[in-house]
Amino acid sequence: MSNTQQAKSAAESVSTVPGAYEVNGVPVGTIRILDGAITTIVKRTVLGIEGVARLSGSSIIDDFADLVRSKRMQERSIQIDHDGQDISVSVAVNPYFGYKFPALIDEIKRKVTEAVAEMAGIQVTSVRVDIRGIEELPAEEPAQEPKQDQE
Amino acid sequence: MTAKSTAKQTAAPSASAFTVHESVIISLARKAVTGIPGFVRFAGSSIVSDLADLVGSKRRFDKSIVVTESENEVSLEILIVAAYGSKFNEVAAAIQEAVYRQIVDFTGMTVKSIDVVVTDTEDVPVEEKPAADDVVEGEIIQ
Numbered sequence: 001m002s003n004t005q006q007a008k009s010a011a012e013s014v015s016t017v018p019g020a021y022e023v024n025g026v027p028v029g030t031i032r033i034l035d036g037a038i039t040t041i042v043k044r045t046v047l048g049i050e051g052v053a054r055l056s057g058s059s060i061i062d063d064f065a066d067l068v069r070s071k072r073m074q075e076r077s078i079q080i081d082h083d084g085q086d087i088s089v090s091v092a093v094n095p096y097f098g099y100k101f102p103a104l105i106d107e108i109k110r111k112v113t114e115a116v117a118e119m120a121g122i123q124v125t126s127v128r129v130d131i132r133g134i135e136e137l138p139a140e141e142p143a144q145e146p147k148q149d150q151e
Numbered sequence: 152m153t154a155k156s157t158a159k160q161t162a163a164p165s166a167s168a169f170t171v172h173e174s175v176i177i178s179l180a181r182k183a184v185t186g187i188p189g190f191v192r193f194a195g196s197s198i199v200s201d202l203a204d205l206v207g208s209k210r211r212f213d214k215s216i217v218v219t220e221s222e223n224e225v226s227l228e229i230l231i232v233a234a235y236g237s238k239f240n241e242v243a244a245a246i247q248e249a250v251y252r253q254i255v256d257f258t259g260m261t262v263k264s265i266d267v268v269v270t271d272t273e274d275v276p277v278e279e280k281p282a283a284d285d286v287v288e289g290e291i292i293q
Binding site for chain 2: 014017018019020021023028029030031032033034036037040041044118119120121
């Protein structure tokens with residue numbers, strides 16, 4: 001492993017993972033994963049969990065930000081911290097009313113850890129879940145926006 | 152500096168007998184990577200690059216594949232978006248292997264390093280908008 005100082009300064013927003021292609025037993029290069037990829041894994045995993053309404057801080061504005069593929073908004077509710085090779089994740093969510101927090105938080109922790117390990121091959125040492133709001137289950141399709149060109 | 156192919160030098164061409172332009176390396180690498188399962192696209196080749204396509208810019212891949220050449224040794228850094236659900240290091244290793252073989256086979260250069268950076272992950276496009284025609288070659292059948 002590299003020096004501890006180096007890990008602190010250089011590996012701020014990037015994780016180096018093993019498994020590079022080898023020629024004569026020597027890896028031809030490094031494989032690095034940027035935080036953006038991990039953020040996307042966390043986002044999609046959390047949003048796929050039943051009971052999660054949305055990531056906190058995401059609203060109509062953020063849906064628009066998604067449309068133009070801005071990364072800003074999702075980074076506001078998901079934070080990645082590096083500790084050597086491992087990472088810790090903080091995620092802010094708004095659950096739906098009616099779901100019990102402890103079970104939901106456990107599921108978020110478990111699924112995020114699994115998904116990041118599976119895809120990125122990175123160990124998540126801790127998942128911190130902030131519940132910043134609560135949402136009513138939508139009775140029907142929320143008609144916040146007029147129907148746009150969603151063909 | 153053209154290569155002097157004299158009969159004496161059939162076995163090992165001298166080290167500085169030829170040069171390969173950076174853009175050629177990039178093209179070779181790009182061709183090698185395209186079609187690898189789990190590879191979605193090169194990083195940076197999204198909306199901005201689609202726009203660049205529209206205006207006919209060819210600088211699309213310049214930032215997602217960085218080539219450093221020195222004395223017949225070549226180092227590459229390749230920035231990609233991996234498929235959501237794939238194992239990133241397996242995708243990256245497959246890319247390293249494909250690019251390594253491609254460059255060694257075609258140029259005979261020594262590959263010093265091939266670094267793969269996974270910048271993001273997204274779904275493999277399922278033949279959606281044919282807006283950017285020449286990106287279609289990047290489609291993947293898993």
